Amino acid sequence: MDITERDLKHIWHPCSQMKDYETFPPVTITKAQGSYLHLANGTTLIDANSSWWCKSLGHADPRIHAALMQQAKTLEHTILANTTNPTIVKLSENLAALTPNLNKVMYASDGSCAVEMALKMSLHAQQLQGQGHRQQFAALGNGYHGETCLALSVSDCGLYSEPYKPLLQPCEYLNPIPYVSGVEDNKWHDCSEEWHPIEKQLNQIKDTLCAIIFEPIVQGAGQMQIYSANFLKHLAAWAKDNQVYLIADEIMTGFGRTGLPLAIDHAGIEVDFLCVAKGLTAGVLPISAMLTSDTVYDLFYDDYEKGKSFLHSHTHTGNTLAAAVANCVFEIFQEDNIYQKIPELSAHLRQQMEAVANHTGKLTNIRHIGAMVAGDLVVDNPNTRWGFQIFQEAIKLGAMLRPLGNTLYWFPPLNTESHTIDELADITQTAIARILK
Ligand SMILES: Cc1ncc(COP(=O)(O)O)c(C=O)c1O
The missing domain is CATH 3.40.640.10 (Type I PLP-dependent aspartate aminotransferase-like (Major domain))
Structure with a gap:
């Protein structure tokens, strides 16, 4: 049995409809470093929600x-x-x-x-x-x-x-x-x-x-x-x-x-x-x-x-x-002067989310404070799980962009580097464009 089969045989994942896992199996993480999760298939994902909002300093700080x-x-x-x-x-x-x-x-x-x-x-x-x-x-x-x-x-x-x-x-x-x-x-x-x-x-x-x-x-x-x-x-x-x-x-x-x-x-x-x-x-x-x-x-x-x-x-x-x-x-x-560095990250997050909204025309009500920025998907049928579909697409592209319903947000570790935010913006934009054509 591979790890997915072994997982699904026993694990009831949190905050999940387990039937979703038939078509969207759990990604296997082998290690995590800084703002990135490393997967068993050799690819990486940006930890865009700081692993349920807790990994404020990223992963694996040797100190x-x-x-x-x-x-x-x-x-x-x-x-x-x-x-x-x-x-x-x-x-x-x-x-x-x-x-x-x-x-x-x-x-x-x-x-x-x-x-x-x-x-x-x-x-x-x-x-x-x-x-x-x-x-x-x-x-x-x-x-x-x-x-x-x-x-x-x-x-x-x-x-x-x-x-x-x-x-x-x-x-x-x-x-x-x-x-x-x-x-x-x-x-x-x-x-x-x-x-x-x-x-x-x-x-x-x-x-x-x-x-x-x-x-x-x-x-x-x-x-x-x-x-x-x-x-x-x-x-x-x-x-x-x-x-x-x-x-x-x-x-x-x-x-x-x-x-x-x-x-x-x-x-x-x-x-x-x-x-x-x-x-x-x-x-x-x-x-x-x-x-x-x-x-x-x-x-x-x-x-x-x-x-x-x-x-x-x-x-x-x-x-x-x-x-x-x-x-x-x-x-x-x-x-590491974390608090002093947040304003720069904050401005960058806002600017990049605005850019995604402008390019796609599919995000509205952009809001941001500190190291968090969010926007709501502009969709005809809000009862459809568009956010969930974009999440799956983003995984293929390299980001853990788990949404809140049809709200997309970035909530990265506070020490995330600027190029990672740029990468996250590209992935978000492409994922939105592919799903909300
Ligand atoms: C504001 C707030 N309060 C309480 C909780 C519950 O914390 P825990 O999941 O550690 O029980 C959460 C979890 O996300 C939260 O965001």
Whole structure:
């Protein structure tokens, strides 16, 4: 049996209709280096979505491998309840330095688990301050926060949550979101008009609201939509006035994707809970973190008998190997001036996507921020999976251009070289032209 047959005999691939694999089998990757995936057939693919948005520094950085090997020699992983070690302490210091007010860190393994922790902890914190009637969550329309049931409960993504409705909690979705094409859009700085209906919606539930969760600035799974930084300023001011917690889900946006260390930095706001994952280890090992303030922490701090502890854990909470990699990633961002280089990449991405749109006439609503650019396919029949067909064509041409429905986007590693973006643009243009003749 070849590897494809062996794969399909056992593996149920994520986020897939497995019948698609009859005609579009999985590509076999033998190694990955920088922004490229090397295939068993001797060809390469540009990793245009940074392997589901996590490989912020590309593949196979020898500094990360050295940090991992060094850690493996001394301590791989131990229970984090009742123990500590220099690696996890260092990572917690690195994370606490991200914001002025979030000083306490709790760890998990995946993004969804960090979101679960933040939602649970916010509810519990409201109870501990005598606000037990605050049990409702609000989230932005078109938002996405993960696949576990509580995370899915606050995600506005029909197809993904529909069958599981009996397991999900109710959530108030805030609409309409003031979308923008980028930071130069007028609405970026002023969305007062759009804010008013949302404020009205929030005022109706303000006495029972526990927390509002949001992906700051970019809604990833929701077709890479960018919204006004001013919206977050309004939201933060309203939440503060109404004793409602704010949960920033930076699992996709964190660590440079929008050009700044955190996307909330665009709005200069403070939140009560922050979730990070993906880029935390530059996608090398799975670890996620949820940060909160000393104020929230103090609500839980008391004699054990008082029953206020946050009794939540995962086996791999604070995995030491992953923590060592994350510390190394913080160092590489400094050493390689990653944040300083993003503006150049950003401009190049935008310019090349505009060029593809102009040449093909088949992309509209181009939007971009930091190291992400997206456009929607112009098609007669939007229910046809044009994006999926273009994805298959792009694989033949040399790029992993996995779309979001009929939205194409580039989300390459932050250190992708300029010639690779040019190559990606050529491939995207040819793939579109071949499918949408
Ligand atoms: C904004 C956001 N939140 C949460 C998640 C879930 O993270 P994970 O897939 O690691 O559980 C994702 C994943 O893409 C995400 O983009």
